Amino acid sequence: MLIRISVLGLATFVLLLSAIERPATAGASQESGGVVTFYKDVLPILQKNCQSCHRPGQIGPMSLLSYKEARPWTKAIKTAVVTKKMPPWFADPRYGHFNNDRSLKPAEIETLVAWADSGAVEGNPKDAPVPIRWPADGWQIQPDVFVDLPPYSVPARGVKEWEQLAIPSPFLEDTWVTSVEVLPGQPAVVHHFCFNFEKHKPTTDYNVYEWMEVPRDEDGVSKDRVRGVDTKEGIVIRREVGSTEETRRPGQQTIRGGNQFCYLPGLPYEDYRPVNAGVFVPAGSDIVMSLHYTPNGAAVIDRTRIGFTVAKVPPAKRFVPQDGEEGENAPVVRRHAIRELAIPPYESNYLGPAAEITFLKDLELVWFRPHAHMRATSVQYKLTYPDGREEIVLNVPRYDFNWQLTYRTSLKIPKGSRMHVEFRYDNSANNKYNPNPGKWVYYGDQSWEEMGTPNIGFLVDRGTDEDFKNRR
Numbered sequence: 155m156l157i158r159i160s161v162l163g164l165a166t167f168v169l170l171l172s173a174i175e176r177p178a179t180a181g182a183s184q185e186s187g188g189v190v191t192f193y194k195d196v197l198p199i200l201q202k203n204c205q206s207c208h209r210p211g212q213i214g215p216m217s218l219l220s221y222k223e224a225r226p227w228t229k230a231i232k233t234a235v236v237t238k239k240m241p242p243w244f245a246d247p248r249y250g251h252f253n254n255d256r257s258l259k260p261a262e263i264e265t266l267v268a269w270a271d272s273g274a275v276e277g278n279p280k281d282a283p284v285p286i287r288w289p290a291d292g293w294q295i296q297p298d299v300f301v302d303l304p305p306y307s308v309p310a311r312g313v314k315e316w317e318q319l320a321i322p323s324p325f326l327e328d329t330w331v332t333s334v335e336v337l338p339g340q341p342a343v344v345h346h347f348c349f350n351f352e353k354h355k356p357t358t359d360y361n362v363y364e365w366m367e368v369p370r371d372e373d374g375v376s377k378d379r380v381r382g383v384d385t386k387e388g389i390v391i392r393r394e395v396g397s398t399e400e401t402r403r404p405g406q407q408t409i410r411g412g413n414q415f416c417y418l419p420g421l422p423y424e425d426y427r428p429v430n431a432g433v434f435v436p437a438g439s440d441i442v443m444s445l446h447y448t449p450n451g452a453a454v455i456d457r458t459r460i461g462f463t464v465a466k467v468p469p470a471k472r473f474v475p476q477d478g479e480e481g482e483n484a485p486v487v488r489r490h491a492i493r494e495l496a497i498p499p500y501e502s503n504y505l506g507p508a509a510e511i512t513f514l515k516d517l518e519l520v521w522f523r524p525h526a527h528m529r530a531t532s533v534q535y536k537l538t539y540p541d542g543r544e545e546i547v548l549n550v551p552r553y554d555f556n557w558q559l560t561y562r563t564s565l566k567i568p569k570g571s572r573m574h575v576e577f578r579y580d581n582s583a584n585n586k587y588n589p590n591p592g593k594w595v596y597y598g599d600q601s602w603e604e605m606g607t608p609n610i611g612f613l614v615d616r617g618t619d620e621d622f623k624n625r626r
């Protein structure tokens with residue numbers, strides 16, 4: 155069996171991050187005339203805002219756990235926080251309220267600057283906060299259950315299309331999953347890794363990668379503006395896990411991974427424990443994945459893992475993933491002519507086709523995860539309440555493809571509200587990420603083609619949840 159499944163104990167897991175919330179100490183120490191020191195003033199900030207990425211095994215290029223490790227980076231830390239490059243956070247502070255807002259408060263920036271400017275004093279280790287006990291093996295959550303995916307050889311070069319893969323889920327009984335983390339083996343080449351839980355279908359073969367052939371020009375741009383994943387008919391290519399042999403046949407794909415859960419660069423994990431919610435996974439479901447690797451010059455073998463925490467008692471609320479494009483989820487309908495996106499060469503401020511989402515039920519919106527590619531520059535979500543009142547609920551004035559962030563919130567949306575979402579794009583040479591300003595840019599899977607997906611996730615009350623009752 156290629157999929158190794160390990161069920162660890164169901165020990166109650168206390169969310170570590172909540173235990174380390176502490177008020178900024180900066181102002182106090184400066185007022186008291188004390189010297190700004192690493193242990194007393196700086197380390198609490200690093201713990202709260204930086205160490206989730208800056209510790210061994212995570213995406214940050216250096217560890218900021220100890221004085222010894224942080225000391226050589228003093229100047230770089232000052233620059234990074236003053237320019238707001240770090241920590242990565244792009245929501246306009248004038249709109250919305252986000253419970254995972256990791257941006258630094260002005261007093262915290264002042265503390266880091268004062269520390270750097272006054273000789274990076276170490277101070278007394280006795281002043282240090284209790285070290286955070288980070289989960290082992292690189293996880294952010296401490297999974298109760300995890301799945302090891304089969305090793306995947308990513309070539310040094312070439313274009314990989316979106317591939318689909320199905321495996322049995324590790325849950326043999328009905329289960330409420332309360333958090334999910336995808337831990338990529340080789341983060342540098344994983345562009346996305348998304349999956350849905352799905353009822354097993356007789357046509358679903360396990361452990362076979364499946365993708366559509368997409369004819370591309372010499373720049374890798376899809377020739378017929380037909381997107382691989384959405385192509386209804388075409389050449390389907392299949393390859394068994396562990397084999398290099400590919401079979402081709404005309405027709406349709408037999409499986410299609412959704413994006414109920416996703417790994418994207420900068421997006422660490424989904425966690426519904428703080429909001430007492432979960433995802434119901436019926437016994438014997440499949441995990442159907444969509445994988446997208448982006449070769450970056452060196453051949454590597456990726457070994458991605460998926461970890462889950464599970465609830466012993468059903469949580470009060472059910473998480474409903476982002477809306478399907480054709481309104482597959484009953485509570486919302488999304489209209490979005492995104493395939494009409496066509497950005498002229500050198501156009502510096504192109505407004506993409508807007509998405510219109512209608513809410514058919516009272517909902518609690520718990521996250522936004524706007525997704526676009528290299529030419530995207532901004533995104534804005536505007537909500538119109540049934541009484542006509544308008545509110546900007548998320549504004550990202552500086553969209554950065556390299557940071558696919560989730561903005562977590564708690565926004566009560568009454569039935570009958572509408573959301574309008576706009577992405578803007580810069581196809582000029584001023585956009586430093588633009589691979590080629592001289593080209594028309596259309597909708598497509600690859601990062602040099604464009605997207606503009608207004609992903610959202612929400613909660614419904616389990617007690618009044620008709621869809622859930624009908625499904626059981």
Ligand code: HEC
Nearest residue numbers: 203204206207208213214215227230231234240241242420
């Ligand atoms: C979400 C993960 C994440 C968080 C949180 C984060 N960083 Fe980073 N940091 C990175 C990554 C990845 C890089 C390298 C890529 C880049 O520079 O964008 C980086 C780069 C840096 C650099 C530049 C290193 C160099 O080569 O010059 C500094 C300095 C830095 N971070 C400091 C911080 C500080 C201070 C905090 C907290 C206030 C912080 N980071 C929070 C992920 C993170």
